[in-house]
Amino acid sequence: MLTVSAPGKLMLLGEHAVVYGYPCLVTAVSERLEVSIEEKEAPGIEIVAPQVKDTRFVDAAITAVKKRIKFLEEKGLKITTRSPFSGVYGFGSSSAVTVATLFGLFKFFGREISRRELFDLAFKTVLDVQRVGSGFDVAAAIYGGTILYGKGGQPLEEVELSTKDVTLVVGYSGVKSNTVAIVNEVAKKRKEYPERVERIFKAIADFVGKARKSIADEDWVSLGKFMNFNQDYLRDLGVSTEKLEALIYAAKGAGALGAKLSGAGGGDCMIALVGKNSINDVEAAIVSAGGEVVRVAVNESGVS
Numbered sequence: 001m002l003t004v005s006a007p008g009k010l011m012l013l014g015e016h017a018v019v020y021g022y023p024c025l026v027t028a029v030s031e032r033l034e035v036s037i038e039e040k041e042a043p044g045i046e047i048v049a050p051q052v053k054d055t056r057f058v059d060a061a062i063t064a065v066k067k068r069i070k071f072l073e074e075k076g077l078k079i080t081t082r083s084p085f086s087g088v089y090g091f092g093s094s095s096a097v098t099v100a101t102l103f104g105l106f107k108f109f110g111r112e113i114s115r116r117e118l119f120d121l122a123f124k125t126v127l128d129v130q131r132v133g134s135g136f137d138v139a140a141a142i143y144g145g146t147i148l149y150g151k152g153g154q155p156l157e158e159v160e161l162s163t164k165d166v167t168l169v170v171g172y173s174g175v176k177s178n179t180v181a182i183v184n185e186v187a188k189k190r191k192e193y194p195e196r197v198e199r200i201f202k203a204i205a206d207f208v209g210k211a212r213k214s215i216a217d218e219d220w221v222s223l224g225k226f227m228n229f230n231q232d233y234l235r236d237l238g239v240s241t242e243k244l245e246a247l248i249y250a251a252k253g254a255g256a257l258g259a260k261l262s263g264a265g266g267g268d269c270m271i272a273l274v275g276k277n278s279i280n281d282v283e284a285a286i287v288s289a290g291g292e293v294v295r296v297a298v299n300e301s302g303v304s
């Protein structure tokens with residue numbers, strides 16, 4: 001049996017704008033999605049995916065590999081996925097399962113695939129299923145760490161995000177967001193008000209660049225400020241929710257240096273940048289505001 005795993009992700013800054021080619025900052029998190037592959041006697045492919053909400057991504061990955069590798073059809077394969085995060089938090093389980101299934105199948109059949117080729121294949125597979133997306137989550141699952149990502153597959157830069165003095169506190173809003181629907185809503189808004197929405201994207205991209213520098217300088221006060229500005233623009237775009245705002249407000253009130261939603265919005269999680277001394281206060285504030293604290297580490301390694 002061969003087992004591979006790929007990490008989930010958290011968007012630090014730049015969501016939505018990245019769909020239109022602007023850069024974003026993303027970090028891979030310690031919630032990993034595992035895929036095991038083994039031969040079985042009966043022919044055909046059996047998928048056992050108890051926690052994956054949507055096996056279309058596994059099916060699409062198998063179809064993509066079938067076009068490239070001759071399968072041992074007579075023997076059959078069993079593909080089992082295991083995920084501690086099961087799609088609820090918006091940590092990118094669809095991309096992680098796509099990357100892990102593709103990578104696992106290539107390894108299982110002893111075939112080499114470069115990270116670049118894996119990105120192209122995984123991104124195409126994700127787009128075949130869900131039609132929209134920037135591929136930042138696919139890049140995080142493959143490359144791991146923290147990256148400055150611009151549409152097109154290569155990380156523009158690997159970023160050293162130190163967690164010596166600060167950490168990210170993650171609060172789940174209790175509402176599962178529908179990324180595709182929200183990306184489509186933003187697209188509609190952009191069509192209706194192109195200048196206004198493009199202005200928002202440009203401002204977000206500017207904060208991504210500034211945040212990149214703050215991370216390099218370990219200037220956490222500035223990074224927190226840029227996260228807050230990013231959140232203001234996301235609110236303006238209409239993708240924040242009352243619940244996310246309540247958690248963000250609570251986190252900032254309890255000493256977070258900055259806080260914002262992470263991902264598409266409409267639910268899922270918020271993140272707060274927190275000095276090591278304020279972790280307990282910020283976590284307690286998020287819980288009091290009705291959120292669920294999800295403990296994850298950042299800078300996790302890519303698919304392996």
Ligand code: MEV
Nearest residue numbers: 015016133134135263264
């Ligand atoms: C969703 O997690 C982030 C978006 O920017 C979509 C994407 O980049 O694929 C809204």
